Amino acid sequence: MRNDNMPVPTDNMNSNDPALLRLLGSLTELGGGFCGRQDDFMFLQNVLASPEFHALFNAHNAVKEYGENQCNPVSLDSTGVMTDLCNDMLNFAMIPEVRELCFLLTRPHMRALFDSHDQLANGEYIPQLPDLPLGAEEQEDSSVKIVRLVKGNEPLGATIKWDDVLNSVVIARVMHGGAADRSGLIHVGDVVHEVNGVDVRGRDPDEVVSLLTSSDGTITFKLVPADVETRNAMESQKSCEIIPTQVRVKTYFEYNPYNDNAIPCPEAGLSFKKGDVLHIVNQDDPMWWQARREGEKGPRAGLIPSRLLQERRQALNKCPTTPFGNRSTELAYQRSSLRISTRSGGLRGSKRKIKKIMYQARKSDEFSHHEIMTYEEVIPYVATEHPRPIVLVGPPGVGRNELKRRIIATNPDHYQAAIPHTSRPKKWAEEDGKEYYYIDRSTMEEAIRGNRFLEYGEYKGNLYGTSIETIKRVSKAGKVCIVNVHPQALKMLRDSDLKPYIIYVKPPPLDVLRETRQVHKSKVGQDKNANRLFSEEEMVDMIQVGMRMEALYKNYFDAVIVSDELTRTYNELMGITRKLEVEPQWIPSAWLR
């Protein structure tokens, strides 16, 4: 008799296991003849016929079948078999083939192979955890947890500290991705009662550290989990910064945890160089972030000073003589002149016109005095539609114009200079937008006041300058704009939406500078009055100005190329510009907001 309440297994769930089918069949046959409690009978029928039970049964069979089909080692001691075989073969040592086989089997790499086989066959790769200490379960109250970690080559990935209130050592920090973190069993605030059976309550943290360092294999902790209140207190201490975790930042300072007296644990620190990109994985502590170097393998994160801490440190260290605040260095730049080429391409044969004007920077002056740069959030970016402008900065005479001319000459349809604006009246043979954009003085002055000019100056009563809009126009046309600017314009460039790629053209050491400029017969400037070779003094000056420029503005450089042998320098620059168009580069994420 069939009970209508009995769930009917769906076809796809229905197991066709013969044993189960027989059992179900006999239950059906039994039907009304069952003389026990009908409720129990129906319950059993329901369970055995339910799709969940059949699914479970199928899963069980699949696991069993997998286990049975696994290849099992023929021998757990192939090394022993091989040794016995070689011993037996000694009786036939006169046969050359036997001798050769013996020789081959006893080679170190063959022995290592057999050894590895035996280790795998015996499952020795699985860490063996020792049994729980006797009576551990009954000891103390139920909130104690016993945690065992297998100590490999990597550090534990947790730090400890003394807690005055609890009078004990507690877990201070769990490093993201480290062994402790991966175990999921050790948490900040857990009180350490025992390490490898040694009672550490009331002991100095240094003693606990040496206990941990000296233990091999597995480490067994007896911990009392942090109570809810402690955890809540820790949560509330978390950094209020809005940067979400898992962000990448570019670093603007160099860091070595072993030179940092304030770091809670130098071993847990992460060293980095200026310009490295770091992956920030934890900002729970407002003073110490956890980070990994981008692209580096290895799961464990390291401690680095947080932005807040580093900014405080830099603000304290900042004194009036540092390059950022050095007025005399600033003045040295303001004395240097700016030339504006009146031609965009520069190689089309017409007479070059160079205007000497004084550089005047607008609000960009401010940044070198106030800005503290520690970390900048970055994201990978490839410019697809509008190529990023290439900005060349460097001391006068280093070769920026030469490089710009060469790049544009390579492919004038793809590379273009920014055409300057002038308030000078247009001459009859001139065409607007070819050598200059002609604009009336009051409009230009207003644009300058509105910070729409990267740099500008006055020559013989007329204004000349390079506008942000001109560069944008080149980009929008799908071309790479090559721009030479004074470094004081860099801040404004970065704050615009141009996404500039800034390359510092660095003078080579004096002997190389002397030699390359001699070979090339390089001329100082390009106007008639200065059509002569570089003097020794000018070359020394170029290097010194370059050094000051680097000290003041290097945070803004995306790349540095040394202007030594001209063709090599040019090739390097071309390599960078090509890469920029196809490979993702880290750009400030603020540029895309």
Ligand SMILES: Nc1ncnc2c1ncn2[C@@H]1O[C@H](COP(=O)(O)OP(=O)(O)OP(=O)(O)O)[C@@H](O)[C@H]1O
């Ligand atoms: N790597 C180099 N090797 C040899 N000569 C070079 C090199 N780079 C540039 N020159 C030469 O040095 C001279 C000055 O170069 P360029 O005018 O390009 O300098 P610049 O950086 O633009 O400075 P400025 O703004 O004062 O013109 C030119 O004659 C140029 O051909």
